[in-house]
Amino acid sequence: MNQQWHVSAFLASVDTVVSNEIVETVRELRARVLFDRGRRPAFRSEDGRHVDDQDLDYGAWHFVARKEPGGPPLGYIRLSTPATGELFQSRAFLGDAGFERILREAGVTPGETFEHSRLVVEHRARKLGLGAYLNAVAIGAAHALGAKAMIGTSGTKDGQHLFHERFGFRCVEGTRRHVEHYTEDVVIMFHDVAAGAGEYHELVTRMRGEFPELAAVEHTPAVALSHRRPHNLRGGADTTAWQPVLLTPTVAADREALQRLLDSGQVREIHDSIDAQIDELIRSREPWLPPHEDLTRRRHEQLGGLTDWEYGTWVFYPWSQRLVHVLPREEFRLVRTDRNRGKIERPQQRSLLGRRIGVIGLSVGNSAAVTFALEGIGGRFKLADFDEFGLSNLNRLRAGVHHLGVNKAVISARQMFEIDPYLDIEIFTDGLTRQNLDEFTDGLDLIVEECDTPYAKIAAREAARRRGIPVVMDCNDRGMLDVERFDQEPHRPLLHGLIGDVTADELETLSKQQKVDLILAMVDAERISPELRASFGELGRTLSSWPQLASGVALGGALTAEAARRILLGAECVSGRFYVDFADLITPATNTARSSV
Structure with a gap:
């Protein structure tokens, strides 16, 4: 129990x-x-x-x-x-x-x-x-x-x-x-x-x-029976769990599994707002209803003879031990994306949810993956990152101290499933490697590349070009967005030709300085911000790694989402490199509300 x-x-x-x-x-x-x-x-x-x-x-x-x-x-x-x-x-x-x-x-x-x-x-x-x-x-x-x-x-x-x-x-x-x-x-x-x-x-x-x-606890009505002094403060939570369990009470096997789950002691918290979700469903279908309209009859019709607890899906998140009651898949998504309408109409939303997207590198890529999930860009995902979440990542990743030591792909999958439990997600906790490159890129409609490893950056693009998969990347500096339409240009040079004809397999023969020069060529050293340029000489001396800010990472999620949506819906989005630089955009010269004083 x-x-x-x-x-x-x-x-x-x-x-x-x-x-x-x-x-x-x-x-x-x-x-x-x-x-x-x-x-x-x-x-x-x-x-x-x-x-x-x-x-x-x-x-x-x-x-x-x-x-x-x-x-x-x-x-x-x-x-x-x-x-x-x-x-x-x-x-x-x-x-x-x-x-x-x-x-x-x-x-x-x-x-x-x-x-x-x-x-x-x-x-x-x-x-x-x-x-x-x-x-x-x-x-x-x-x-x-x-x-x-x-x-x-x-x-x-x-x-x-x-x-x-x-x-x-x-x-x-x-x-x-x-x-x-x-x-x-x-x-x-x-x-x-x-x-x-x-x-x-x-x-x-x-x-x-x-x-x-x-x-033994007197006069304290809020004391919990299950509250106990911990016997082993070194005990840790499961850092590997990332897939929710979906149970439909109208299916006999799921109904039994739900009862076993409730009896198991695993559930820490239950959240059931199904009545409010049904009301939102009704209003999304009939937006002309008055705000205070009694929806009792319509809610009863929606249930179709089921009790409210039988309706929809119960989702168990093992990493948080929460059990959450949500609408059935199609209705859930109809309501969840209802406020997209006017910018993304329902036929477009259905088209986006049918696409599979790969995200490589879940630091900056975490912002992209979570934004995609929020906006309904993609219904199936492959996430690749070998790195574990560290304390220094908390300056830019939307995560918490309880995630320290957890693989970044695991964190991202959890966050995305908590937005939409009906997503289809695969994770690659070894990152992108020679061994899994084909498996990762197979069946993708779009790749978001946000890793720091030169091999993965080049190998991902080589595979994308072979398979005709578009690639988008945010550089997290000056709002740089990179778009490579290998779906339209099968012979396009990688990274717009900035790195020459070097291949992923050739990287092992390059010296350390040659690799640094390669990275500078990738980001176009002449266009990077003064702050990033100044940091190169300080790496390993006064700086432990590249400087990055949460605001830049958040902007990267927005930029890659905008490009991905345009590409997947067939809107205009050409290959190229684009800058949304706040240093240029927020200046006296661009102020549209100048004072007359």
Whole structure:
């Protein structure tokens, strides 16, 4: 069972202000969920307040679940001990004689019997394992506190009694009857601790072991059950995971896999905004709808008989342990690119999503790859980089300190999948090599080349020219954009002829100075910025590497995206080298808002 829920425990005492405040909070939560949009009207008073006042709350354990400490409560359950046995709901339902008869027939005494009740879960957290998790928490706590039996009442309209049977409870024969307060039939459930907890026995046993630590934290409703002091601070996260898991609940195998995932303890956080996404889908199709139009009927039609949790796709990101609910693929992309319209129309967007793009070098190339994913330029990608993300990369790459030591292609793939989980991505963590050159370039419609290795720069272009693949590059200096249309010019000299006829295989025979001269020729040393020119003599002395800024890298992502979109859509974009130099563009001479003063 999942551990993404943060559960706090509290034993309510009638003589403390803190207890009174918490009890009032959980009572309002319970009543609001039980009211269920009017299904059980008895839980709302005439003045509109949600009410569920029960004396049984005092002397009972209360368990509240949240997504994160301090977050809004999403679920709740109560566990009453024999100390308040005279107030048990089950005793009130059965009467004293009926209650004691059931215990006597089961061979237990009132002093050995606990009652759990008021299991409620917010709509947005249902079907995601929270109800089962909370039930296991309460049962495990009862076991830890010495219970030999548990008893409780259960509704039957939505199969709640069947849910409890999965935990080893049984319906007590002859106790089912309609209760107007709940607007449904209610039945007594009984649990023999010695018989185990059914299919959830392992989880209940684990919760039993965790209860003493949970109970030791007093008066802190935001404390999480799964929060533990780390035993090994040197332990690290998986630095290799980069592919999400996509699960469609309407497919039986995926539905089972989703439940196994929720039961596995791997899910740290669940994010479900499917209702809002469906609303956006409706408005993207019908933009003329008034802003405050009630979309309930249209949303119901969109679901087509499915419950909201069954609709679309659940995406699990193993590197962050997040489980996210999104629209089906085509609808997701229709909404995600809706604001492109007017600049990129839907037929063009569909054409772009059908293209495969290769990105070599994921430092500057990271900006290009992420921008492409955001703009919907390409639906399939190949990413190549051998390097790991280092602290000095944080001056220009959109990543975080938790990415240190992670391969740059892995980081980029993760970021792109978090934008669009339906992308098709391959990664090459050895970079571009002789061994994988053909595999990498096969099937590409465009190459973005942003690596520092001379071999890869030349070999990629040689392969692109053979295969008729256009190449774009940003130099990250003076906004230099390089475009080579090998798809239109199959005999075009590499890098516009700036490097002569040198081949990738010949690079091994060049001296260090010759390689430096080659790089200078590639970037056209006469046109580089004064700052970059001055840095050449300082490399290895006062500078550890080429100077680069985040603003230049971000501009490179924009420039390569603009060129790629034009090329892939057949718009005008000729071979050449172009500069978008801020030093030239932001000057008094180019100011269009000159003051008249």
